Amino acid sequence: MKPLLLLLVFLLCPRTEAGKIIGGREAVPHSHPYMAFLRIKTPTKTKRCGGFLVREDFVLTALEKKAKMTAEVSLLKLPSRKSQVTPGMVCTVAGWGRIGQNTSTTKLHEVQLEIQKDKECLSRFKILYNSTIQMCVGNPKENKTSFKGDSGGPLVCKNVAQGIVSFGKKKGIPPRVYTRISSFRLWIENTIKSFKLQGQD
Incomplete structure (x- = not known):
């Protein structure tokens, strides 16, 4: 059985936290069939994060075996190279991260978030934000966002x-x-x- 390949697209900044759902709701079972829950153990700690299937043997993050495709497990489409999202668009994030500062959950939660103009993140993150490879998400006037435990999960738009x-x-x-x-x-x-070529050797 071939391993499911990890595609790590972005390294988290060491001074920031990644991923939890705040201001969202519990997701309907099987409504996000592409989601993957990951528990990564190191010698000093265990980290939890999300990921998603883009092919039955590829997930954007990591898994230990080939996924079995069923009615409850399916793939999520990737955008084309020229695909764009624009400020004002509303997209969905799902994850198993915390639902409050100190509140954990074992159930998948989801939240709808609005794409922001780049200047919103440039003013907050300065040189950490690069609009060429990053996007700014979440209305600063609303208490809705992803946070600790959801890193690696997808922002799904249409x-x-x-x-x-x-x-x-x-x-x-x-x-x-x-x-x-x-x-x-x-x-x-x-x-x-x-x-794929390595697998043919």
Whole structure:
């Protein structure tokens, strides 16, 4: 059985926290069939994060075996290289991260978030924000966002994975920064192609 390949698109900044759902709601069972829950153990700690299937043997983050496709498990489409999201668009994020500063959950939650203008993140994150490979997500006037535990999960816009939960301010105040998947589409394609060729050896 071939391993499911990890495609790590963005490294989290060490001074920021990544991923929880704040201001959202519990997701209907099987409403996000592409989601993957990951528990990564290191010698000093265990980290939890999300991921999503883009092919039955590829997930944007990590899994230990090939996924079995069923009615409850399916893939999520990736954007084209020229695909764009625009400020004002409303997209969905789902994850198993915390639902409050100190409140954990074992159930998948979801929240709808609005794409922001780049200046919203440039003013908050300065040189950490790069609009070429990142996008600014979450209305600063609303208490809705992703946070600790959801990093690696997808930002889904019209049934297409446009972004990946990345980082933000430690207190979970929106907006937060998401990786722009379209900027990495060529790299993802080449990585998948390389993996397929290795499997033929």
